[in-house]
Amino acid sequence: LYYALTYNSERTAAFTYTMLVLLWGLSLCLGLLPVTGVNCLGEESTCSVVRPLTKNNVAVLSVSFLLLFGLMLQLYVQICKIVMRHAHQIALQHHFLAATPHYVTTRKGVSTLAIILGTFAACWMPFTVYSLIADYTYPPLYTYATLVPATYNSVINPVIYAFRNQEIQKALWLICCGCIPASVAQRARTPSDV
Template structure:
């Protein structure tokens, strides 16, 4: 007999090897960077495309964090050119016209030795200020679309503020000169008057230069946008000061022109009484003088008052079209000034004939005009 086999205990099956649980694949599919027979060609193609873009000089594409089929995003893009603003173009055109007109006036006054009286010194100061304002408008356009810099912006704005302030101050000086020529007609051509005129001009240009330096020296809103005005980078307090100065100058000019009208009417009436009758020419002359003064003051007020008022009541959150719509007419004053104060003058007209024709035509009659001629 064969012996029965020895009894063996049943052994349990060996446990399966421990495996780390794997996360479920993303809903959008396997990552292109995952190694595998299928994912390798996709990852290799993406790397080759990135290398090709880098070699071509284009910006390197940035893959989304989750991979997948999301669209590529460029890590850096070249800055888009600034869109040309039609208002800026109109300001540049206005500045070009202003610069050309006033450059001619400055050239004529410098060319003619006879134009050295206090009246022409004042007209030359006005033309110089308007010439600088026109150049400032041109430079502002160039720097805005060619050289973008906060420092350049501050310098340009300060230059414009100083130029326009000098223009308005020169207008006030001309008004004072006209008043003095009528009120003190006997002593007007004395050396004291010449000294007074030069002192006024020195003070006007000094104050204008200080006003232009304020934003450059730190009175700006580059670091505090909440304090900006409708004319960036000027602060609200800065434009309020400029507007208040303009209102004061306008009121002084209004008062002086009213006094000039009274003096003109009184002188014309006295001359007519000395002739023992009032002729029709007396009324025509008086009416013409008053109308000319009204045109001068009306042009100045219509040009600058809207912008000065808007600088006070406007808010920086308002559309910029309001600022442009009030600033553009203000520049027209510098365009009209040469016509009112220079080209109407007989002495300047005669100098223009000599400058452009090279000879003086005797058949054209000119008469000398005094500052009191309005």
């Protein structure tokens, strides 16, 4: 978004493939650590709430998650600023600014993004914080109670997008009841529809 005109020349296919291989390689290495002997099976007192990971492993993963989540928030705030600035510039060019504020065209996209990030935080934060403070002596039920919402986050995101997208809403109405309500059919589509 910052360098839209020069992005293709700066980020070649080779760069993209290299980054993908590095990210998948790092993920694979972290995932295989317990199998390679970095686990708590030899000494139970070092176990975390997620066996066979040690408390140190889980602490590193949890802190990494929190840092990445903070980075995601900062990135999305920057994206929203750029989108709002572009919407304002487009509105000025089309002389729409006097009739409708430029925030109206971007409000739905920004609110969808806020819902997605809020859901992500609500699903993952309980497990992340719990895994930092708990140890192997805590009942497994607590681990499952905080881990289940985290696993359902991937199921919730498509539902959020489906209910925020007008075309998907129409399709769902047709599938479920065989008709499209007038309120859904007559809504004008905006550039920010997700």
